[in-house]
Amino acid sequence: MSEKRETRIVYGEALVEAGQRNDRVAVLDADLFKSTRSVLFRDAFPERFVDMGIAEMDMVSTAAGLSASGMVPFVNTFAMFITAHCYDQIRIQICYPRLHVVLAGSSAGLTQGPDGASHQSLEDIALMRALPKMTVLVPADGVETRAMTLAAAGQLDGPIYLRLGRYPVPDVLPEDYVFELGRAKWLRDGDDVAILACGHMVAAAVDAAEKLAQEGISAAVVNMSTIKPLDVASVHEAMRRRLVVTVEEHSIIGGLGGAVAEAMAEVGGGPRLLRLGTRDVFGESAVADELLEKHGLTPDGIASSVAGALSH
Amino acid sequence: METSERTLRLKSVSYREAILRIISQAGAGHTGGDLSAIDILNVLYNRILNVSPQTASDPDRDRFVQSKGHCVEALYAVLADRGFFPSAELDTVCRYGSRLIGHPTRAVPGIEHNTGALGHGLAVAVGMALAGRLDGRSYRVFTLLGDGELDEGSNWEASMAAAHYGLDNLIVIVDRNGLQITGPTEQVNALEPLADKFRSFGYALRQVDGHDIPALVEALASAPFERGKPSLLLAHTVKGKGISFAENQAGWHHRVPSAAELERAWAELAAQRAALEGS
Numbered sequence: 395m396s397e398k399r400e401t402r403i404v405y406g407e408a409l410v411e412a413g414q415r416n417d418r419v420a421v422l423d424a425d426l427f428k429s430t431r432s433v434l435f436r437d438a439f440p441e442r443f444v445d446m447g448i449a450e451m452d453m454v455s456t457a458a459g460l461s462a463s464g465m466v467p468f469v470n471t472f473a474m475f476i477t478a479h480c481y482d483q484i485r486i487q488i489c490y491p492r493l494h495v496v497l498a499g500s501s502a503g504l505t506q507g508p509d510g511a512s513h514q515s516l517e518d519i520a521l522m523r524a525l526p527k528m529t530v531l532v533p534a535d536g537v538e539t540r541a542m543t544l545a546a547a548g549q550l551d552g553p554i555y556l557r558l559g560r561y562p563v564p565d566v567l568p569e570d571y572v573f574e575l576g577r578a579k580w581l582r583d584g585d586d587v588a589i590l591a592c593g594h595m596v597a598a599a600v601d602a603a604e605k606l607a608q609e610g611i612s613a614a615v616v617n618m619s620t621i622k623p624l625d626v627a628s629v630h631e632a633m634r635r636r637l638v639v640t641v642e643e644h645s646i647i648g649g650l651g652g653a654v655a656e657a658m659a660e661v662g663g664g665p666r667l668l669r670l671g672t673r674d675v676f677g678e679s680a681v682a683d684e685l686l687e688k689h690g691l692t693p694d695g696i697a698s699s700v701a702g703a704l705s706h
Numbered sequence: 707m708e709t710s711e712r713t714l715r716l717k718s719v720s721y722r723e724a725i726l727r728i729i730s731q732a733g734a735g736h737t738g739g740d741l742s743a744i745d746i747l748n749v750l751y752n753r754i755l756n757v758s759p760q761t762a763s764d765p766d767r768d769r770f771v772q773s774k775g776h777c778v779e780a781l782y783a784v785l786a787d788r789g790f791f792p793s794a795e796l797d798t799v800c801r802y803g804s805r806l807i808g809h810p811t812r813a814v815p816g817i818e819h820n821t822g823a824l825g826h827g828l829a830v831a832v833g834m835a836l837a838g839r840l841d842g843r844s845y846r847v848f849t850l851l852g853d854g855e856l857d858e859g860s861n862w863e864a865s866m867a868a869a870h871y872g873l874d875n876l877i878v879i880v881d882r883n884g885l886q887i888t889g890p891t892e893q894v895n896a897l898e899p900l901a902d903k904f905r906s907f908g909y910a911l912r913q914v915d916g917h918d919i920p921a922l923v924e925a926l927a928s929a930p931f932e933r934g935k936p937s938l939l940l941a942h943t944v945k946g947k948g949i950s951f952a953e954n955q956a957g958w959h960h961r962v963p964s965a966a967e968l969e970r971a972w973a974e975l976a977a978q979r980a981a982l983e984g985s
Contacts, residue, residue, distance in 0.1 A: 420840065444836060447870075452829045452863035459833020459847075462812075462819055464765065465840065467833075482823050483860075487830060491812045491820045 398562035399536035401593075402500045405558050406431020408540040409468060410438045412547035416466060417442075419547050422457055423470040424450045430470040430500040454480040454497070458487035461495045466547055472506070473499030473515035473557060477522055488553045489525045496546045496554045497522075503643035504672065504689065505561035505594065505682035514677030520648025522555040523622050529575070530621040532557045532642075532650075534596035535565045538619055541573035550575060559643070561682050563597045566617065578625035584614035587700055588632035591641040592618045592650050595670075598686075599641050601693035606700060613700065621650055629657040633664040639700055643691060646671040668703045670696060707985050714919045717787065718748050719979045722948045724783035724796060726971055729962055732779075732800035734808065738958040739852060740780035742883040742916070742943040747784045749922040750848060759789045762815060768845050769834045771819050773827020774852035774881065775809040776960075781817070782806055790816035825858025827851065828878060832864050835876040835936075846929070848877045854886030857895045862907065865936075869908025874930035877937045878909070881916065883945035885956045901940055909938035916941030950974060 413419045413435055420442045427433040427445065436443040444460075446453040450471055457467035469476060476499050477484070488495045499518055506514045522530050529552060533539040539558065546554050566581060581596070582603055591599040596617045603613040614635065616628055632638045638658065640651040651669030658667055672689050686692050690699055707715075721744045729735030751757070755768040772781055779799065786793040791806075791814065798804035805813050809822030818834075821827050831849035838845050851861065868876050882900070884891055891897050904911050910932035914925045922941070931937040945959070946952030949971045952961075963971060 420837075442840065444871075446863075446867055449863040449867065451860045452832075452867055455826050455829030455860070455864070456833035456836065456867065458819070459771075459830040459835070460837045460840075461833075462830070463769075463834045463837030463841070465837050483826060483829075486820055486823045487826055 396565040398564050400560050400562050401533050401536065401539040402558040402560050403431055404536040404539040405498060405543055406434045408543035409435045412544055413439045413442065415544065416547050418464065418466045419468065420444065420460055420465040421468045421470065422446055422453050424448055424453050424475070426471050426500070430498065432470040450475045450479050451483050454483040455487050457495050458493055461493040462491070466494055468496045468498055470498050470500060472513060473502035473518045474513055477515065477518040477555070481521060484553070485525055489527045492527045492552050494551050496556060498556045498558060500558045501560045502557045503559055503593065504677055504685040505559055505643060507682045507685070508679050510679040511676035516645045516672050516677060517648070518557065519621055519642070519644050519650065520652060523648065523653060527552055528622060529554045531555065532592040532619055532621055534593060534617045534619055535563050535567055537565050537567040537569060537571050538573060541571060545573050545575070557593060559594050561594045563594050566597050566600055576620045576623040576625055578620070578628040579617040580614065580628070581617055582615040584612035586612045586635055587637040587639060587704060588614040588616060588635045589639045589641060589696070589700065590616045590618045590629070590632060590650065590654055592621060594643050595641040595691060598691060598693050598696055602696035602700065605693060605697040609701060611701060611704060618650055621653055624653050624657060626657050629654055630661060633658060633661065635665060637665050637668060637700070637703055639668045639670060641670045641691065641696055644671050646673055668699060670699055711920055712982055712985065714748055714752060715982050716979065717752065718745050718919070719975050719982065721748060721780065721783045721787070723975050725779050726963060726968065728779045728782060728796050728799045730968060731797055733962055734800055735779045735962065736776045736960050737952060737963065738885065738945040738955065739774060739777040739881070739883065741947045741949060741952065742945045743774065743777050743850060743881045744780045745917045745919060746850060746879055746881065746922060746941055747780055749919060749926060751784045751788050753923050754926045755848065757816070759815060766843055766845050769818050769831070769847045771821065771827045771831045771834070771847070771849040772810055773821055773824070773849055774855060775821030778808065778810050781810060785814070785816040788816070824852070824855035825860040828861050829864035831876060832868050832873060835873040836871060838875055846875050846877060848879065850879045850881060853880055853882045853884065853891050853897060856880070856897055865907040865909070868936040872934045873936045874932070874934055877926070877929045877939065879939045879941055881943050882940055883943040885945045885954070885959065887956070887959045889956050904938045904940070908935060910935040911938045911940060913940045913942065916943035917947055948975065948978065
């Protein structure tokens with residue numbers, strides 16, 4: 395197994411690579427550049443780095459101005475601050491005029507850990523997904539984080555939300571993985587159940603599928619790293635099993651689970667859907683593994699929920 | 707009066723007529739703020755900004771961001787006059803299917819940025835000014851703020867950044883008409899001492915009568931007011947300026963004139979035109 399990496403760390407390294415490839419890339423941060431790892435870009439390209447201080451709303455609007463003037467801004471702070479705190483600015487200044495701005499939400503999800511609910515973004519995917527013209531990306535591992543970061547600075551256009559975490563995960567994708575917007579990656583096929591996961595939960599879902607196999611349950615695992623636009627064809631393919639499961643380090647309301655529920659309901663019929671994630675609650679302080687355990691988001695927890703749902 | 711000044715002042719009369727026509731046909735709009743800002747927009751678009759329909763995507767053009775987006779009727783009147791779109795289109799403002807909607811969008815030729823939620827424009831202008839510096843371009847970025855929207859804290863965040871980065875390619879104009887939707891700014895959430903606040907935030911500041919055309923031309927042409935600092939022009943204006951019964955009335959923030967009020971307004975504006983033509 396490969397070395398485990400945090401997607402926020404890989405992102406910081408990839409940002410420098412993006413800056414080398416594209417001299418229009420500019421980076422903004424709100425006094426968290428060490429944690430978001432945009433410090434690496436600052437050191438490599440100080441003239442294209444803008445520290446806004448602890449002024450996130452100002453940072454988002456300033457990025458809009460930079461984009462409107464031809465730059466490709468990457469905006470950095472914790473996921474909760476960039477999405478909830480700046481929603482109006484993102485909506486009016488970036489999405490409405492469809493500007494190419496990359497909002498990198500760092501330390502997303504429960505695994506932010508000890509800071510507790512104020513810093514644990516469990517609604518950010520839902521918030522960003524609701525915005526017209528927004529693309530929502532949740533990389534599964536280091537390989538995909540690099541691919542998405544370079545794509546966001548290159549061939550992609552428009553507003554992009556890139557959700558990054560601070561939980562070390564093994565690479566689940568091959569080194570030669572090519573990111574395609576809106577195309578889910580089937581990591582493993584299986585006949586009984588399809589587990590659609592995003593972010594940190596993809597590696598956990600792969601492990602859960604192994605455990606289920608030992609119980610005689612054949613589980614497919616799909617990396618749904620583009621939440622918007624959703625790979626609806628993969629959802630339809632998943633519906634050929636007895637059960638569809640979504641797993642995310644996010645509320646079951648409005649995120650991957652919400653998106654898949656909408657896609658399944660529009661087709662109608664088909665199997666039932668089990669949404670795994672946080673269940674309409676705020677986070678709390680603890681180390682990451684304790685919180686994943688509590689919310690049933692470990693490989694054992696996922697396998698147990700899936701087996702339970704199949705037995706009903 | 708110099709020919710140049712008379713020409714501009716006649717334009718202001720025409721713009722005021724256009725604003726009232728737009729608001730009347732739309733059945734909606736922001737009469738008071740349009741009329742307080744129109745002389746500023748007149749000077750900007752006819753004497754200061756190096757913009758034209760032919761150079762609308764020139765990377766070296768000056769930028770203008772109207773943060774007080776609700777006063778879009780005034781902007782539409784000026785942009786149509788400058789040829790960014792046909793004047794006949796002004797009859798479609800706020801109508802179904804029209805691109806001239808109730809707040810500025812980039813879909814309209816000549817408009818640089820979407821606004822409407824207050825307190826956003828200054829930070830966008832800061833981004834444009836930073837981009838100009840990063841690109842080594844000499845364009846200037848102008849933004850027009852209402853005084854009511856200064857309640858929004860984002861203006862003060864953006865002001866800190868503008869001063870911190872020494873953006874002397876940024877010129878902020880405040881339409882200080884003293885009224886916001888529910889009453890005088892000093893009663894709603896007092897702004898004074900406003901000039902002192904702006905100076906302490908790092909601006910080079912000048913004050914002007916926002917309806918004195920030659921004074922506006924002189925002040926805006928002199929920007930930056932100081933090298934290494936963002937400029938702030940505090941323009942003292944009258945909400946509803948030019949229509950006697952609308953002046954200094956908070957109720958005219960978004961009131962639509964009745965037929966009888968329109969008749970009075972046309973007569974007042976006709977008298978203003980006649981006085982200018984005879985001067």
